[in-house]
Amino acid sequence: MSQVNNTVDEMTMRTPIQCNQCSMQSICVPAGLIPSDVEILDKSSREPHLYNKRSVVFSEGEALNSVFAIKSGSVKCYTIDSNGKQQITSFHMVGDIVGLESLANGNASTYCETLETSMLCEIKLNKLFAQELPKVEGNLMRLMSRRLGNNSKHYLNIVNTSAEQKVVSFLLSISTHMQQHGLSRSEFRLPMTRTDIANYLGLAVETVSRIFTALKEQELIQSKQSILTINDLSALERRVA
Amino acid sequence: MSQVNNTVDEMTMRTPIQCNQCSMQSICVPAGLIPSDVEILDKSSREPHLYNKRSVVFSEGEALNSVFAIKSGSVKCYTIDSNGKQQITSFHMVGDIVGLESLANGNASTYCETLETSMLCEIKLNKLFAQELPKVEGNLMRLMSRRLGNNSKHYLNIVNTSAEQKVVSFLLSISTHMQQHGLSRSEFRLPMTRTDIANYLGLAVETVSRIFTALKEQELIQSKQSILTINDLSALERRVA
DNA sequence: CTGTATTATTGACCTGGCTCACTATACAAA
């Protein structure tokens, strides 16, 4: 998997990563391109931009012809239903690309809001496609395809599992993401609130809280503030068997 | 939306549709291509193939570098978890394209099995991409992007809603699909069993059955055999508000 | 450093939907 980068270790989620260490370089900087080709991509399309906590990156329905690469920090994507209730559809963290759904019709299909101070690179699609680099499009398609696959996995986690299994597989999926991006898979920051986790998993906040407590009591995890430590990864994996 | 085709009316799900009426012609036959270009696509890549009920179209893990267009009939995609339990991740019906998740790594990420006698066109991706038709790739990307969006919608239906809302939005999503493919949105065949529906929605079969009964008692729907009739669409829509 | 607001945790109680057990219907093969 060309986008996996295991060389950078022990970075916190807040630390921005360089383009050449960035896990989405297969999109931004298509593998195999020589530096002069890379420079074809308009500088302004790649310059990272700093967002404060709780900034709205884009809003549902707005015209959007870009995707955003998360260089540091994290975001949540959500829709607002007819009753005004927020429903989180995804979290994205360092190394992820956000906004792929908008490709279909040029409109954002969700809101996207930072969970913490974050740095995002806006990648303008028209500029990207204008290069007519088949590798870029191929990589983007593979990325979407992989996302489709991951969505299915998340879906499986949600359907037909107990609340504990939902929470555990949520934690494991973040752990896996961290590892795939060269960070520690056993200790990381959980940038979202319990309420957000509950919303995302379709559980009550109280249930999520109780499950965290139970996992701590069984010494499978620890958590001080927002830092989560996984003490027994394989035991957690057995829980979601 | 170029792939929507409202001109064909009142077809049953078993009736094959012609390429020029096919909703995935934006992929198979990229819009704007003149017939001679269309013929570039290798004949064997597009010839529909007949599958009996319960045929496995592809299996999880197998090498796959094709997508399949459903000309008639329907399929379910599912994975099998470590306990041997089947989990359905999606249903696909006439006009859908199956197998997009495999693009990521050339391997099928689910099983795909026909729910009834079905006709599918296998579209070989290497032959498709060899044409270097930017429109084809663009359309495929838009298709995946739209799929990502639809996945989110399904996800919303699953999270934080009652069993009744899940079933109703399931029915409404099929109804919408039928309409988008030029079929009746108020009367169609439900090719999957109650067990499949329950599995897909993360409910017990008994619950699904009870909800069908309740909806019939309220005269919101009718069902004789596998034919479902929606009597009061807007009432159903209000239920999932 | 302190007051206020937000988030997290815990307890008590209740209910939607699951399980189990059974019956009814549909459909395929003979």
Add this chain to the structure above:
DNA sequence: TTTGTATAGTGAGCCAGGTCAATAATACAG
């Protein structure tokens, strides 16, 4: 047709996880 098998529907009882309520711990602005 009959018979066998898969699918659908119904009832009774129970429990996982929701709701409501109160408290504790954090985070942040000034």
